[in-house]
Amino acid sequence: MKVIIEERLIKTVLEAAKKVYPKEILFLLRGKKKGEEIRVKELILPPKVIFGEGFASFSHYDLPIDLSIVGSIHSHPSPSNKPSTEDLNNMYGLFMIIVRYPFDDLKDLKAYDREGRELKLEII
Numbered sequence: 528m529k530v531i532i533e534e535r536l537i538k539t540v541l542e543a544a545k546k547v548y549p550k551e552i553l554f555l556l557r558g559k560k561k562g563e564e565i566r567v568k569e570l571i572l573p574p575k576v577i578f579g580e581g582f583a584s585f586s587h588y589d590l591p592i593d594l595s596i597v598g599s600i601h602s603h604p605s606p607s608n609k610p611s612t613e614d615l616n617n618m619y620g621l622f623m624i625i626v627r628y629p630f631d632d633l634k635d636l637k638a639y640d641r642e643g644r645e646l647k648l649e650i651i
């Protein structure tokens with residue numbers, strides 16, 4: 528499985544991540560899966576999102592059932608972009624992208640599937 532996302536969307540996330548640091552930011556990703564490729568089309572700020580220190584969470588009950596949401600992206604205020612157990616347990620959609628501190632480099636992003644395996648990430 529491969530995730531394709533536009534650079535301008537990533538830049539928006541990096542800017543937001545810098546703004547809320549040391550808290551984490553989380554966006555849902557809307558897009559389309561075609562075969563083994565998932566193409567992200569837009570970012571959605573989830574309703575009632577809570578930005579915490581060490582976590583970013585939102586209530587799944589507040590979300591509309593929306594099958595166009597394919598995954599999520601969130602920031603880590605640390606130099607690690609590995610998913611935590613909480614990340615994997617609370618995953619929404621097919622994949623997640625994690626952006627690590629200091630949110631400057633596109634290489635600081637990694638995508639994972641539900642089992643925590645790294646996915647190919649193509650930034651266009």
Ligand SMILES: [Zn+2]
Binds near residue numbers: 601602610
């Ligand atoms: Zn995390």
